Amino acid sequence: AQSVTQPDIHITVSEGASLELRCNYSYGATPYLFWYVQSPGQGLQLLLKYFSGDTLVQGIKGFEAEFKRSQSSFNLRKPSVHWSDAAEYFCAVGALFSGGYNKLIFGAGTRLAVHP
Amino acid sequence: DTAVSQTPKYLVTQMGNDKSIKCEQNLGHDTMYWYKQDSKKFLKIMFSYNNKELIINETVPNRFSPKSPDKAHLNLHINSLELGDSAVYFCASSQGGQGRRNTEAFFGQGTRLTVV
Numbered sequence: 001a002q003s004v005t006q007p008d009i010h011i012t013v014s015e016g017a018s019l020e021l022r023c024n025y026s027y028g029a030t031p032y033l034f035w036y037v038q039s040p041g042q043g044l045q046l047l048l049k050y051f052s053g054d055t056l057v058q059g060i061k062g063f064e065a066e067f068k069r070s071q072s073s074f075n076l077r078k079p080s081v082h083w084s085d086a087a088e089y090f091c092a093v094g095a096l097f098s099g100g101y102n103k104l105i106f107g108a109g110t111r112l113a114v115h116p
Numbered sequence: 117d118t119a120v121s122q123t124p125k126y127l128v129t130q131m132g133n134d135k136s137i138k139c140e141q142n143l144g145h146d147t148m149y150w151y152k153q154d155s156k157k158f159l160k161i162m163f164s165y166n167n168k169e170l171i172i173n174e175t176v177p178n179r180f181s182p183k184s185p186d187k188a189h190l191n192l193h194i195n196s197l198e199l200g201d202s203a204v205y206f207c208a209s210s211q212g213g214q215g216r217r218n219t220e221a222f223f224g225q226g227t228r229l230t231v232v
Binding site: 034038042044045088101103104105111 | 120147149156157158159161171206208210219221223226
């Protein structure tokens with residue numbers, strides 16, 4: 001079955017510390033992977049995406065993610081967290097369904113809190 | 117310029133009422149979606165339209181009826197609202213024709229529906 005798992009529901013880091021948010025996916029074909037961020041009361045903004053090629057992808061706001069096929073993972077990282085990074089982070093996989101159309105399957109999200 | 121806009125942002129209504137949420141995108145995309153985010157922040161697709169044609173209906177109660185008058189608009193009408201309908205509803209769009217999983221979705225700001 002197609003699914004995305006984000007093992008950490010809630011993570012707290014200190015400002016300036018490094019960050020890694022975990023994402024594991026289950027998908028039968030080549031995965032197309034996304035990380036979105038949702039700030040409080042806001043919609044979802046795309047941070048980065050992986051379709052093919054270099055397994056380390058760079059995104060906005062200093063985020064990067066590494067695709068590891070052998071581990072079915074697409075973890076999000078940031079070397080130094082800022083207080084404004086406090087938000088909910090969602091990993092998603094682009095999935096095909098009947099008719100060949102696509103949809104996003106999301107993980108449950110990880111809430112990031114940042115201590116000053 | 118807002119790419120995907122939804123109205124209203126907040127909606128508080130009594131059980132049994134009928135309400136609508138409107139969505140418009142100015143990105144020229146051919147595919148639009150409604151996602152529901154529950155109280156635990158879990159995001160799940162409800163509907164998708166491609167070129168005004170319904171292509172996804174994810175076992176949503178038939179009290180929910182989407183309507184797409186044109187490619188740029190996708191509205192959601194909900195009849196006989198129930199307490200369990202309380203959630204944040206997100207509209208999204210993508211250039212997601214057949215076979216294209218490698219396409220990101222752009223999300224609106226969300227509509228927080230509270231049924232009392």
